[in-house]
Amino acid sequence: MDTSAIQVAFASTDMKTVNQHFGSSESFVIYSVTATSATLREAAQFQAYAQDGNEDKLAEKFKLLEGCAAVYCQAIGGSAIRQLTVQGIQPVKVSEGATIHELLESLQTELRNGPTNWLAKAVQKQQKSGDSNNNRFDEMEAEGWNE
Secondary structure (H helix, E strand, C coil): CCCCCEEEEEECCCCCECCCECCCCCEEEEEEECCCCEEEEEEEECCCCCCCCCHHHHHHHHHHCCCEEEEEECECCHHHHHHHHHCCCEEEECCCCCEHHHHHHHHHHHHHHCCCHHHHHHHHHHHCCCCCCCCHHHHHHHHCCCC
16 A cells, blocks of 8 residues: 555445445445545445444444545534544545545545645644654644534
8 A cells, every 4th residue: 555645435335426424324435545546445334224323333434444534424423523533534524416536536636736624634644654643633623523
């Protein structure tokens, strides 16, 4: 794997659009992204769950997303946002119909032109993977949740 690549996940049932709520998502696709390439790394499926507030169902999703810089979904609950943020994963809420291809292209453009906000932090974290980032949660919390 390219050491300059970041990992991003998409809540998707068709591997083409982001069409799932984080908590009840039945599958994720994970890409390794650089300024010039996007490579499918993994596709994972989960048992279908209701949006019932039962957080035990999220554990396997958090484990799958370890090492990801972001997860794109149509909706996400506050508790899941907090847990992802603690793991250093930026939740990104997208509009219905958002295509994975367009989101990957947008990420690549931002990486080429100089990443901003969470993406800049993800790139910096990747480059300093051996360094400790003790204040990372405080910085991400200060940014807030952008819709």
